[in-house]
Amino acid sequence: MAGSVETFQLSVDAAEAYEARFVPALFGEWAPHLVEAAAVAPGQAVLDVACGTGVVARTAADRMGGAGKVVGLDLNEGMLAVARRLRPDIEWRQGDAAALPFQPRSFDVVLCQAALMFFPDRAAALREMARVTTAHGTVAVQVWDRLEAQQGYQPFYEVLAHHVGQEAMDLESSYWVLGDLDLIGSLFEAAGLRVAATRTRVGTARFDSVDELVRTEVEGTPLGDRITGEVYRELLAEAQVALRHFTTAAGKAEIPIQGHLITARK
Numbered sequence: 001m002a003g004s005v006e007t008f009q010l011s012v013d014a015a016e017a018y019e020a021r022f023v024p025a026l027f028g029e030w031a032p033h034l035v036e037a038a039a040v041a042p043g044q045a046v047l048d049v050a051c052g053t054g055v056v057a058r059t060a061a062d063r064m065g066g067a068g069k070v071v072g073l074d075l076n077e078g079m080l081a082v083a084r085r086l087r088p089d090i091e092w093r094q095g096d097a098a099a100l101p102f103q104p105r106s107f108d109v110v111l112c113q114a115a116l117m118f119f120p121d122r123a124a125a126l127r128e129m130a131r132v133t134t135a136h137g138t139v140a141v142q143v144w145d146r147l148e149a150q151q152g153y154q155p156f157y158e159v160l161a162h163h164v165g166q167e168a169m170d171l172e173s174s175y176w177v178l179g180d181l182d183l184i185g186s187l188f189e190a191a192g193l194r195v196a197a198t199r200t201r202v203g204t205a206r207f208d209s210v211d212e213l214v215r216t217e218v219e220g221t222p223l224g225d226r227i228t229g230e231v232y233r234e235l236l237a238e239a240q241v242a243l244r245h246f247t248t249a250a251g252k253a254e255i256p257i258q259g260h261l262i263t264a265r266k
């Protein structure tokens with residue numbers, strides 16, 4: 001898988017926008033479901049791989065009520081700076097998912113939300129997750145379903161495809177590349193992980209307006225560095241039309257988004 005895979009790297013400003021806008025709108029809803037799927041419990045040692053600004057690690061720590069240990073790891077110092085500011089009580093580590101800086105069997109639960117698609121070497125990352133998990137531990141991963149399954153994001157993606165260049169589209173396409181459960185199953189198996197359960201659910205990304213959705217997608221992701229002001233204005237205008245079926249009477253944007261929660265054991 002090595003090559004020009006999108007790795008979702010952000011500046012500190014974009015990481016702040018990610019936390020302020022994207023986490024409440026979208027990622028925050030999924031964190032309790034992932035933590036629940038992994039049956040995180042007080043007293044455990046839990047690792048959140050590619051933690052970003054830390055929503056999953058925070059959710060796990062809250063569920064554990066201070067009993068046990070939570071570590072969040074991410075490649076990106078900008079994301080970690082925000083995570084540290086919000087929760088200094090959690091351990092935050094910089095590192096690569098494909099070379100986890102931990103001893104074998106260090107964690108009862110290893111979690112990874114909305115990130116496996118951004119790793120250049122997904123097989124190595126899954127092998128690393130298996131390596132640092134205890135013999136009876138759990139690896140739980142969340143990914144988005146295929147683009148064809150995304151009723152709301154598909155029309156938005158079509159607007160993007162008309163206006164943004166290839167580098168920007170590589171980012172947009174990468175979100176959906178791990179939606180095929182058979183593909184995920186074989187990736188897990190190759191890494192020495194046995195899939196114990198999968199759950200597909202539909203969440204709702206909630207934004208105050210379609211403009212706010214576009215601003216979040218642009219300013220809270222690497223897309224912001226890859227488009228011109230003119231393209232940004234075109235996106236703002238055309239998204240209003242493309243997403244009209246997902247706009248409430250009060251003008252809010254409510255976009256369904258389908259994802260998978262996969263739990264596995266060694």
Ligand SMILES: C[S@@+](CC[C@H](N)C(=O)[O-])C[C@H]1O[C@@H](n2cnc3c(N)ncnc32)[C@H](O)[C@@H]1O
Pocket residue numbers: 007008009010023027049050051052053054055056073074075076079095096097098112113114115118119120
């Ligand atoms: C869409 S964000 C998801 C963050 C977080 N899990 C959440 O749910 O909000 C993807 C994250 O993957 C991280 N990432 C990408 N490649 C990575 C790698 N090889 N090792 C560790 N983190 C990586 C990025 O820095 C980014 O924080």
